[in-house]
Amino acid sequence: DGGITQSPKYLFRKEGQNVTLSCEQNLNHDAMYWYRQDPGQGLRLIYYSQIVNDFQKGDIAEGYSVSREKKESFPLTVTSAQKNPTAFYLCASSISRGGSPLHFGNGTRLTVT
């Protein structure tokens, strides 16, 4: 089955540690996205990439970093500079044609204590 895989589903880290969230897609989509969701809130865009080796900041990029070395993969690193890292992180992908719907993974719930 084609889809987006995010792993792990739950992740626990100590404050001050960097952590990398995995996102892999086998849909052959050019574009990939990272969103953050806090309890009872909508999604906020962290970073997006429309093509390999290129990415842009979203609305809340501070404290995060990404890479896009392969079409299938778009890992997100939550750095120690992110002040409130505990959240639900969602990865999505789409074809590049304007207006194409986004396909989402099932998220990684990160807890930092």
Add this chain to the structure above:
Amino acid sequence: DAKTTQPPSMDCAEGRAANLPCNHSTISGNEYVYWYRQIHSQGPQYIIHGLKNNETNEMASLIITEDRKSSTLILPHATLRDTAVYYCIVRVVGAAAGNKLTFGGGTRVLVKP
């Protein structure tokens, strides 16, 4: 992107049609209306989108008013599995804009037996 306004919550009876309203009074001529839903602790799922004509697919129907300032998502026969948060999003479609979406708070729909 134009701002949308949705009721924070609504209930509907199982087997009945669910009509979810969305106001987007500042929508511009090149903005589409998208609907996604998010079942608890999962990634959002694309439902439908449209520009000015009414649209229907296997999941739902989208009715857009003639002035395009509001729309209604219709789930024709709601089931308990339709309990979710439903997001209405308006988005400019074009190569430069990309496909990134801005999510608001959505409508929390509870389908009751």
